[in-house]
């Protein structure tokens with residue numbers, strides 16, 4: 001990552017963490033809160049945009065509806081009911097889930113109101129059959145300390161997870177209802193985070209706290225982070241759905257880069273003496289000029305009844321190709337807008353031409369037809385049915401005009417590589433109203449005392465126990481406390497401490513796993529189950545503790561492997577002491593002259609050779625002991 005002084009540019013990041021709660025049923029019905037692959041029936045819905053209390057209609061929702069978009073929901077036959085289908089009113093709020101949210105609120109010192117109300121939050125993407133997501137504010141305020149800094153918590157909510165999107169075909173979007181209604185705890189921090197790495201650390205600290213309740217789900221997809229990111233002179237951008245901790249610093253860094261570049265783009269536009277008024281919506285039909293182009297994109301569009309439209313973008317040559325993030329240019333942003341608002345598959349701009357089968361000669365024809373100057377002007381082409389192409393071009397004109405203001409406020413989605421793409425405009429604030437089907441819940445003393453039973457104990461209590469009861473060094477114990485899998489480490493130590501030294505268990509996490517992360521391996525795909533199996537295999541003497549690194553490395557590379565499969569693949573079955581002795585005897589025989597000549601000084605040579613064959617199959621210290629004993633014996637015999 002290039003050097004950026006994040007403080008100097010006024011970076012402010014706030015996190016919104018969504019964690020699925022482990023519960024016996026969903027938030028508003030009795031269905032199991034799990035992703036289940038089973039037979040399903042299909043429901044089809046269209047969402048109608050409704051007016052909010054203050055009378056405005058979400059423009060994006062209205063647009064989706066006008067466009068004729070509809071939604072298909074796969075409803076599992078046995079594990080989904082009429083509540084998910086929005087054919088039956090929701091049941092009262094899931095009490096188990098509420099207790100978890102209250103426990104988290106109590107441990108963060110948040111303020112809990114006397115009564116909890118369920119609200120409806122409008123959603124426009126079809127991810128809920130009802131057209132809104134139900135959410136309940138459980139607490140406000142409180143704080144978590146991360147690396148000595150107090151991170152204020154703004155809100156703690158309990159909400160239903162959305163339906164799972166499984167595909168999109170033309171105007172149809174497909175969802176599965178298994179995820180809809182899984183209880184989520186949503187926790188929002190104040191925007192006080194000042195660097196990409198700090199964002200990761202805060203997310204880790206909150207994730208660790210949530211796990212310590214012992215009542216949240218594990219694994220990829222069970223926790224999702226949204227980030228609010230802004231810099232001085234930029235705008236607040238909301239980035240949705242970051243599932244991996246490792247991605248957070250990248251997402252923040254790239255967003256900072258994007259905002260800095262958009263500010264630079266604005267400067268460049270002004271330097272070229274341009275203003276919003278210079279960018280006009282003036283589409284020209286290029287179909288007759290380009291219909292015979294060798295470009296497949298253009299030909300296909302025309303063959304299926306479409307047109308090729310273009311607009312001139314004066315004095316912006318080079319700026320459509322202006323890079324905002326690695327691999328993403330200003331033109332990419334324009335294409336995302338056109339896709340979202342007009343449903344076109346893409347756009348072509350002059351900074352990437354000749355290309356896509358469009359020749360230099362055709363580029364000249366376009367310049368000429370648009371009455372544009374190839375040395376300073378740019379242009380954009382869209383090939384689609386006329387209505388969509390026109391909408392795409394007007395959207396693009398609007399977006400380019402916004403570039404004169406710098407950074408627009410928008411909601412973006414994270415890509416796999418940490419870059420982001422435009423998702424939709426940022427929703428206004430007036431999009432919540434009360435859920436009248438669900439009675440408010442009184443926060444009784446009984447609820448609070450249930451919450452206190454699972455409230456995570458303070459970290460210093462854990463620290464003392466790890467040191468005094470389990471004999472960890474203070475240094476190692478502190479490392480354990482910082483680990484996202486603290487809850488798992490604790491439970492494994494508790495379960496296996498009589499058969500595996502607690503420090504060995506701790507080291508698998510804070511030394512081995514972090515070492516693999518340092519090597520650039522993805523340790524987040526290693527599951528808690530993998531880790532528990534490794535410890536149990538060590539406990540049973542099936543593998544040596546040294547084997548854990550090789551096994552975990554193998555699993556990080558091939559996460560579909562079970563621990564047993566990884567062991568087999570690596571040939572890491574533990575060897576018995578007798579087998580190890582045989583190997584060492586053979587090596588000594590091979591190097592007997594060396595041993596006779598150098599005596600004990602040859603020990604390290606023998607150990608090195610032996611470890612080459614025995615690494616991960618038996619404790620390395622044992623190999624050293626056996627080798628030394630044998631060499632001492634030989635030297636003794638040699639002398640007499």
Ligand SMILES: [Zn+2]
Pocket residue numbers: 026029030031079080081082083084
């Ligand atoms: Zn249900």
